[in-house]
Amino acid sequence: MAYTLLLSLVQSFVTLTNARQITFPPVSGYSSQQVISQSINEPDITQAKFVGLTTYANLPYVHCLAPEGQHVEPFDIAILGAPFDTGVTARPGARFGPGGIRRGSRRIEAATGWSVYTGDNVLLDWARVVDCGDAPLTFLDNTVALKQLDRAHQIVSSRNTNSTEHTNPRIITLGGDHTTTLSALRSTYHHWGPVSVIHFDSHLDTWDPKVLGGGISHYAGVNHGTFLHIAHEEGLIHNTSIHAGIRAPMSRPRGDLRNDLRCGFEIVKAREIDRYGVSGIIERLKTRVAGTKVYISVDIDVLDPAFAPATGTAEVGGWSTRELLSILDGLEGVDVVGADVVEVAPVYDNPGETTVLAAAEVVLSLVGLMVKNPN
Incomplete structure (x- = not known):
């Protein structure tokens, strides 16, 4: 019995020794393969994914807010985080x-970023796009936090560019609640003067601070529903601005609309896409801002909660992610000098990360608009 078992083990060993060595072909989508038999002691870590610092689209990190006198690599488009959410009127969480x-x-990454629609790769074009990390903002005092964000925009927008033709970097801000757009508009005004705003949102956000918050204090009047009113008061925006995707109810039906008109806005309501289609919406937006410098602000709640549940003030009846991306891509040729994606509150997302995936793709579309019109 023992002899038979020993003979069986010897035969199995011989069979394994003479077995065919199987080499798997490279897997599509991976830039390098690790051959275990050759690199088990010295694994290749240069192409690792989902590890290390998480920057937007795996872009290089640059310490754009480095102290004066410290060298900072030149860049043309900066991704800047604004972790602020104490200006909300509903659910908090957008600081994350x-x-x-x-x-x-x-x-998303530059090496595999070629568009199936256009054949372009906006991350490998003329512009050096970098992630500057987040502006360090206090969460204990809104006034101080917004001054910190003002200063962060001032520093980043004044850095040297990689291009010899364009002297000021453009910034795409990752919010943060919508109050953060006020600092960004102050920054664009400093370099380019007043801009037209294309405001994708379900809410007007032009409420008078005396109506929304200001009855309590001046401090409370600066929030995510009043920042466009304040931007108008400060002369930061043209009277050729436009909302897109509006559907939320109003507190003063006539007064809110009159005030919105005073602030320089026209309105494209969410359901108008059923009448005019995507191409009709694009035409209205481009006609409204024609001949001006443009700032695009995307509140993620412009999307229906089915596509973007992770936001503080969700409103049903919004656009789909595909519709929004098609509209943004259709704005090619518009002179976009600044942009943001705001009101993403990941704690309310589902396990599939629906909202953050949509927001990341929106940011890529905004990068594309800046790259394709470098004026």
Whole structure:
């Protein structure tokens, strides 16, 4: 019995020794393969994914807010996080939006970023696009936090560019609640003067601070529903601005609309896409801002909660992710000098990360608009 068992083990060993060595072909989508038999002691870690620092679209990190006198690499388009959410009137959580959007972008990278629609790769074009990390903002005092964000925009937008033709970098801000757009508009005004705003949102956000918050204090009047009113008061925006995707109810039906008109806005309501289609919406937006410098602000709640549940003030009846991306891509040729994606609150997302994936793709579309019109 023992002899038979020993003979069986010897035969099995001989069979394994003479077995065919199977080599698997490279797997599509991976830039390098690790051959275990050759690199088990010295594994290749240069192409690792989903590890290390999480930057937007795996872009290089640059310490754009480095102290004066310290060398900072030149760049043309900066991704800047604004982790602020104490200006909300509903659910908080958008302070974690910048990190959430970066997580949603992990599958995006320059090496494999060629568009199936256009054949272009906006991350490998003329512009050097970098991630500057987040502006360090206090969460204990809104006034101080917004001054910190003002300063961060001032520093980043004044850095040297990689291009010899364009002297000021453009910034795409990752919010953060929508109050953060006010600092970005102040920054664009400093370099380019007043801009037209294309405002993708379900809410007007032009409410008078005396109506929304200001009855309590001046401090409370600066929030995510009043920042466009304040931007108008400060002379930061043209009277050729436009909302897109509006559907939320109003507190003063006539007064809110009159005030919105005073602030320089026209309105494209969410359901108008059923009448005019995507191409009709694009035409209205481009006609409204024609001949001006443009700032695009995307509140993720412009999307229906089915596509973007992770936001503080969700409103049903919004656009789909595909419709929004098609509209953004259709704005090619518009002179976009600044942009943001805001109100992403990852704690309310589902396990599939629907909202942060959508937001990351929106950011890529905004990069594309800047790259394709470098004026």
